[in-house]
Amino acid sequence: MSFDHLRATYFEESAELLESAYAQLSDLAEGREDGETVHALFRAIHSIKGGGGAFGFDRLVRLAHGMETLLDLLREGTLPLDAAQVALLLRGADALADLLAAERGGTAVAAGFEDALMQAFRIAAEAPAGAPRVVAAPATAAPxxxxxxxxxxxxxxxxxxxxxxxxxxxxxxxxxxxxxxxxxxxxxxxxxxxxxxxxxxxxxxxxxxxxxxxxxxxxxxxxxxxxxxxxxxxxxxxxxxxxxxxxxxxxxxxxxxxxxAVAATTPQAAAASQPAAQSMRVDVQKIDRLVNLVGEMVIGQAMLVQHAGSLPPDLCPGLTAGLETLSQHLRELQEGVMSIRTQPVKSVFSRMPRLVRELSAQLGKDVRLVVTGESTEIDKTVVEQLADPLTHLLRNALDHGIETPDQREAAGKPRQGTVHLSAAQRSGRIVIELSDDGRGIDRARVLARARERGLVAPDAVLSESEIDELIFLPSFSTAATVSAVSGRGVGMDVVRRNIQALGGRIALESRFGSGSRFLLSLPLTLAVLDGLVVSVGREAYILPIAAIVESLRPRPEDIHAVVGRGDVLSIRGAYIPLLPLHRHFAVPEAEADPSRGIVVIVETDHAGQLGLLVDDLVGQQQVVVKSLEANYGRVEGIGGATILGDGRVALILDIPGLGLGQGRVAASAPRSPATPSALQ
Amino acid sequence: MPHMTDPDSPEASGLVLPASLDLTQAEPLCQALRERLQDPAIWLDGGAVERISTPCLQLLAAAHASAQARGIPFRLRGASAVLASAIADLGLSTAIPLEV
Missing domain, CATH: 3.30.70 (Alpha-Beta Plaits)
Structure with missing residues (x-):
């Protein structure tokens, strides 16, 4: 194992150790500790220090040593544990995280950065004269x-x-x-x-x-x-x-x-209760290769099934049964491999308490962060890309949502505000919820601002949810004063875009005066997708099942032309804009008459419902997503590609991307080739 | 959910709780209790209950609280041993008062 490899492993392990240290500190802060908590915290800091010494990270070692000294006194029971010490240890953990990040990234940390903290550790460890000290129990009384x-x-x-x-x-x-x-x-x-x-x-x-x-x-x-x-x-x-x-x-x-109680258990007893490690470290690239290989096998299996389907059923009776068993095992294998890539959202959630601590101190607010469901697992890629949107939402909640303690008191609320961050798995998706009990969205002012900026017609009547949608508009959020006016809005379009890029959705509920709630719904994995295969001319496209509302063959009298907007479909009293896919992607020999094709109605976040005109529905299947960006380039309205059972490449439609460009359909020229040749 | 008429209170219709009040019964029970909240009085017969679940007890507690808030009398009569012991074990004796 090379030195660089060892170093990388040390940083990974230290990140995990810090994560557990934060969890233990949060237990101490919330009074959830037991005899083991301080010991576990000591072990985590000690391990970070040990590894740091081997790599010559002297400042990190000194800081960790300062924390250890204090923790030693606490675990012996010589020093009583109180809120001030927990806060000091939290600052210590934050500083350790900064030093680790600097060593990892090769950046410099200002000289003397940790001096004040080291001094605070010394003072706490010495304990001023007259301060209460707990007499250590004799060693024999410990067990x-x-x-x-x-x-x-x-x-x-x-x-x-x-x-x-x-x-x-x-x-x-x-x-x-x-x-x-x-x-x-x-x-x-x-x-x-x-x-x-x-x-x-x-x-x-x-x-x-x-x-x-x-x-x-x-x-x-x-x-x-x-x-x-x-x-x-x-x-x-x-x-x-x-x-x-x-x-x-x-x-x-x-x-x-x-x-x-903290001192009640001996370190030996604590060590004995520690379960043996049941996991091992595997290079992500190896897992990704495995995921790709299983993806190829799924495609191969789909091809086999398709060929077998064309054989007379009596010719090979064992073949069909064998293929069914193979399909079942392959699906299990695929799920198993995908689950290796998943990791608890804890790795993102654990960064949030520090953000809350620092921001609330900076803003002069008193905020409590309650985190639940952090063991919920989700694809590693999704987890990594969640950090930015979540940080943004949390920053917004603290900055604009939660009021100052005095304002809260005047509004009849507890001085301390609460932000709740939770994750849960619901019907094949992960739902992350971030709610606060702050001032909520002042819709009247949001609407007034939108009218001022010409985003809404002066006489338009908007529902509450439509007004909430305004804060996700890019042109709305660029207004510097909006945050002060509405309480929300800075960069919310970026948050929505990030979430959509992950195949997710974001929704907002808010009550003026009592708080806001953001709901993020994300797919468990980005590697496979349940899709509907549709045909347009000689091409096949995949529509993500999650976006589909219904499909129908409209009657000619239900299709109406709107000047400058193309056709609309009248359905149950509503008008849905039609997007003929053949025109969007310039596919020849496709069905142009909606009443002879099929309209698939999909839900978009921006443009409401949209009717996609296709020739026919081919079938529903699970497809392996291949990146179009990595193999060809980005195409608006396309989220990726897959290989069908007959070996053809089919493009996977990115419904939000289609919705965005929808207004330009009638007038615009075709924007992309039907299938990029590089993939054929 | 079977209905019956309370002999003591002719204007109020009662609700006989079924033998099984497991999770699958929570939704029907919720509907039935919501309808009863429109009545001038609510009375329930718990004599037939043989199987009970916490979600159903939670609904009874909410029905009692909602009835109290509207000033509607709420009576749960003749609770079976299964029902009575579950209420006691979950610390819900005040939230779901039993009539002997």
Whole structure:
């Protein structure tokens, strides 16, 4: 292994270690720590320091050493853990991240960058005279002391029930460990009229009065861990006694854990509970080669099926059965290989707390970031390209959405604003939600601004969602004053474009005065796509299934010509613009009469619904996406290409791209060859 | 969901909860309860319940809260042992009061 390779591995590992360090620091900040948290944090920083020493990153080593010294005192219990120390350690982790990034990118960090921080570590470690110090427990008293009981805060996510989880069974399993006091929290329960029958709204607080190991409690919740927010904290004897009241006791009476719990477990015990590594590092290129190869196999298999279909069925009865089995195994193989490429969104989400910390300090706001569903997995490429749009949305939420503490108080809100970032898998897509409880969008002012800029006709009546759409317009967001006026708008067109480039969609819901919610829906992978094969002349095109609303053969009387806009299709009282694909791509010998072809209605983000005129529908199939940009060049309205079972190349349509150019169709000349020759 | 008339309250129609109140029953139960919210009083018979799930209990809790908010009397009578113990185990005795 070369030195460069070792260095690259060190940076990758350090990024992961830092990620886990941030997670542990966030546990400490939220009071979710147990005896293991500080030890795990110490180990992460120690590993970064160890590797850094080997590569001669002296400043990084000194800084990590300063953090270690403080952590050592905390894990021994010599120093009590408080919010100020967690904040200091967070600053330390931020500085480590900066130093690592600088070493990795070969850039210089200003001299003395870490001096103030080092000084702060020294002062904290020395602890001023008179400051409370916890007397270290004698070494003999350390081993595994079980707490008197456990307090469990269980906050299900909406999908908990739909994922076949049943809280009743959890309670009954807990009851097997010992007496349980159950408090149901109905705060989130909406009125019946607004409820989704299968969504979970209730939270529970359990107090288990049994001196059992944490693992036994965690085991009860093992299968719901991904569908809930769970806090398990040990409770001291007096708290158990206090909680020994009839059912549905007020939850506020139960005190949180004593900080000494941090020192309760010995490092040896902690190390023993650490599971062995179950993963290995593989070069991404190797995985990509595998993905490509499986893609080729899928195409080969499609060809085989097509040839077999032309044979008389009785000729080779075993062949059909064999091909079916092959198809099934190939699909499983493909899913398996694709899943290797996936990684948790955590790698992006973990960058957000720092952004929130720094921005809120800069803006003088008090903001809490709540992150859920970070273990949701998505294609690596999608994860990498999510960072920019998410950062932008979060920056907007903090800058323009969340008010200052005084403004919030005046509006009757808590001084601290909350931003919620979550990810979940829903019907084959990943949905990322970013919501804030800030001031929301002032639609009246957005509309006024749009009218001023001539983006909306003075007499046009716009629905709320149409007004929200205005902030995604490029010409709208370039206005420097918009952010101050509407609360949103800077660069939102870029965010939408980035998300669309990933095959995703972005939607916005906002209520003036109470906050905004952005919903990002993204495909799990960019490598395969469920598509509808359509024919136009002698060409075949693929339409992404996700974009299709319906397809029909219109009657001649339903087609109307509009001057300067081409034809429109009248359907159920609405008029949908028609886009004849043969004219768009200059395909000869295609059906020009809509009433003799097929109109496929697709949903576009910009232009609403659009009717694509094609000759015929060929069939639905999963296609392997080949990049057109890498092999040929970018063509507006085309998202990629694929190879069909008969060996022909078919272009995959990029519906948003088609929608954008739609207004120019009637007047414009054909814009691209039907199929680039380089791919044939 | 079967309906019946409350002998004590002729203007209010009651709802007999079915034997199975699992997740698949949440949507029909939700609809049935929403319709009942239009009545001057709601009464439910829980004697036949043999199978219960948290989503259905959650709906009963929401129905009770919505009824209270509208000033409509809400009564859940003759709860089966299965129903009563599930309500107690999930700490919902106040949210879903049982009538003996």
């Amino acid at each position: 595994v002391d079980l707490p008197e009981g456990w307090r469990i805060d269980f906050r299900p996510r909406p999908e908990l029930f739909r994922n076949a989880n049943e809280p009743l069974l959890l309670v009954r399993q807990l009851q097997r460990l010992g007496p349980v006091t159950v408090t149901a929290d109905l705060t989130r329960l909406p009125p019946l009229e607004r409820m989704e029958a299968e969504d979970a709204y209730l939270d529970w607080h359990f107090v288990l009065q049994a001196a059992v190991p944490r693992g036994s409690v965690e085991e009860v919740f093992e299968f719901v861990a991904d569908d809930c927010e769970l806090t398990i904290s040990p409770i001291a004897a007096e708290v158990v006694a206090e909680a020994d009241t009839p059912q549905e006791a007020a939850p506020a009476e139960i005190a949180p854990v004593a900080a000494q």
